[in-house]
Amino acid sequence: MSVTLKALTRSIWVFHVSAGSCNNCDIEILDLLTPRFDAERFGIQLIGSIRHADAILITGAMNKKSVPRVKKLYEQAPKPCVVIAVGTCALSQHMFRDSYNVEETLDKILPVDLYIPGCPPKPEAMIDGIVKLVTKLRQGT
Amino acid sequence: MSHKVIVPIGPYHPLQEEPEFFQLYVEGEKVVDIDIIIGYNHRGIEKLAEAKHYDQVAFLVERICGICSSSHPNAYVLAVEDILGGEFNMVPERALFIRTIIDELQRIHSHLLWLGLAGHFIGYNTVWMWAWKYREPVLDMFEMITGNRNNYAMFKVGGVRRDIKAEDIPIVKKALDELMPALDLFRGAVMDDPVIQARLKGIGILTKQQAIDWCVVGPTARASGLSMDVRRDEPYGAIDRVDWNVIVEQEGDVFAKTVVRILEMYESVRIIRQCLDKIPSGQIDADVKEIPPGEGIGRVEAPRGECFHYIKSDGTNRPVRHKIRAPSFMNVASNKVAAVGGTISDATITLAAVDPCYCCTERVAVINKSDNAKVMNGWDLIKLSQEKTKQLKDEIARKGI
Numbered sequence: 001m002s003v004t005l006k007a008l009t010r011s012i013w014v015f016h017v018s019a020g021s022c023n024n025c026d027i028e029i030l031d032l033l034t035p036r037f038d039a040e041r042f043g044i045q046l047i048g049s050i051r052h053a054d055a056i057l058i059t060g061a062m063n064k065k066s067v068p069r070v071k072k073l074y075e076q077a078p079k080p081c082v083v084i085a086v087g088t089c090a091l092s093q094h095m096f097r098d099s100y101n102v103e104e105t106l107d108k109i110l111p112v113d114l115y116i117p118g119c120p121p122k123p124e125a126m127i128d129g130i131v132k133l134v135t136k137l138r139q140g141t
Numbered sequence: 142m143s144h145k146v147i148v149p150i151g152p153y154h155p156l157q158e159e160p161e162f163f164q165l166y167v168e169g170e171k172v173v174d175i176d177i178i179i180g181y182n183h184r185g186i187e188k189l190a191e192a193k194h195y196d197q198v199a200f201l202v203e204r205i206c207g208i209c210s211s212s213h214p215n216a217y218v219l220a221v222e223d224i225l226g227g228e229f230n231m232v233p234e235r236a237l238f239i240r241t242i243i244d245e246l247q248r249i250h251s252h253l254l255w256l257g258l259a260g261h262f263i264g265y266n267t268v269w270m271w272a273w274k275y276r277e278p279v280l281d282m283f284e285m286i287t288g289n290r291n292n293y294a295m296f297k298v299g300g301v302r303r304d305i306k307a308e309d310i311p312i313v314k315k316a317l318d319e320l321m322p323a324l325d326l327f328r329g330a331v332m333d334d335p336v337i338q339a340r341l342k343g344i345g346i347l348t349k350q351q352a353i354d355w356c357v358v359g360p361t362a363r364a365s366g367l368s369m370d371v372r373r374d375e376p377y378g379a380i381d382r383v384d385w386n387v388i389v390e391q392e393g394d395v396f397a398k399t400v401v402r403i404l405e406m407y408e409s410v411r412i413i414r415q416c417l418d419k420i421p422s423g424q425i426d427a428d429v430k431e432i433p434p435g436e437g438i439g440r441v442e443a444p445r446g447e448c449f450h451y452i453k454s455d456g457t458n459r460p461v462r463h464k465i466r467a468p469s470f471m472n473v474a475s476n477k478v479a480a481v482g483g484t485i486s487d488a489t490i491t492l493a494a495v496d497p498c499y500c501c502t503e504r505v506a507v508i509n510k511s512d513n514a515k516v517m518n519g520w521d522l523i524k525l526s527q528e529k530t531k532q533l534k535d536e537i538a539r540k541g542i
Binding site for chain 2: 016017018019020021022023024025026027028029030031034035036048050060061063065066069073094095096098099100101102119120122
């Protein structure tokens, strides 16, 4: 396991991108940081700049205006960087699949490492997903 | 001589969870103009609604916005019931009460959410943590009643989908009792704190006349001295069976908007308690066979203001036209006067004070290229510049210099 990958499993700094979501997943992500779930005790922190990010949380149905910006943000992130798709919209575009303003799914744009389904996923589901991801990274798979 | 500088904020910035792009035109510290560019969340919901049948649209409009996710379905079912002859003529009594309970619970959670974010913006992270901590029991109540924390799927044409069980009512009442000390705490913390008063009073003032001119709605209007509330002006659900007050403040600054929201939470608790006491037994939905041709509107007081839905039916099982106007559409535009004249450090809280919800209000701008207009992005400009160099290079090479 490389040093950079090992470092990634501790104190994950997260950058949050909303690419055409309805706010619900975004609110639940913020909920993760507040007293009941308190993901910050594991060092998981939302940060303001993509250049400090270890992981990108992407929500939303990927509309035409946000897709080029999401690509640009991913290019700016230091690698290795984990891409996490949160919510059914990011996974499969949900009920917006037929919309004129929505084109391709997230996994056709970026390499997605973790899918968290739900509309919106519960904070427990997000914690569970991140634990699974870290376990896999530690096992080196 | 003053020098005008543009401060771009966004679209992906830590200020708000949703993407939106602000351009602040500043002279020194002072904001002289502001541009708000949206469209990063547009999903074409109005058009999608025309391809879904009436029962499915309720689920679709729920996903317009995750925070007011009962106001949009509520306004939509009111619009469809307007075609069918009015809510009060067809929806069973019990369903009306359940609708109001869900609506008011949502108002409490939305206002707590805003209070937390506002605290975060002015540097009171403790307020953020507290407000969101006390928001959790409200979400628990939602989970108990509706089965989900955020998207409730409670509304259907002619009634509601789920009943509130008799054994759940004491639990909700107890949770509301436990919420009251938290609300008292916030009222005390915000209204008596000299630092918060100094920070928020006189900031981002929207006068009564400006509020009328910019057509603001909801708590933003009520904080500017406009007494308007759809719940009072055009009652829906069981809101006219209970006793409550419209909160109005006169100052129009950020502090007044905060006070309005805090006091409204008390009113919501009062409404829910009375509804739980008065809720009658009986059916929760009416049998709706088909929607006749016609037009209908539905108005609901969402936590951010008036939410408006318009439905046109041609007698088939799908709406021909579905028009949505969310409250933030008017409120966000009022930043044009509220934020101008303040400093950059006050711009953050002023922009957030109207409780903007960009997901609700998203529009898409279509640029008509037919009249020889050309749209270029950064890469196009670089390409243009490189092409000119290449052209010059070729010319020079041809001349043989």
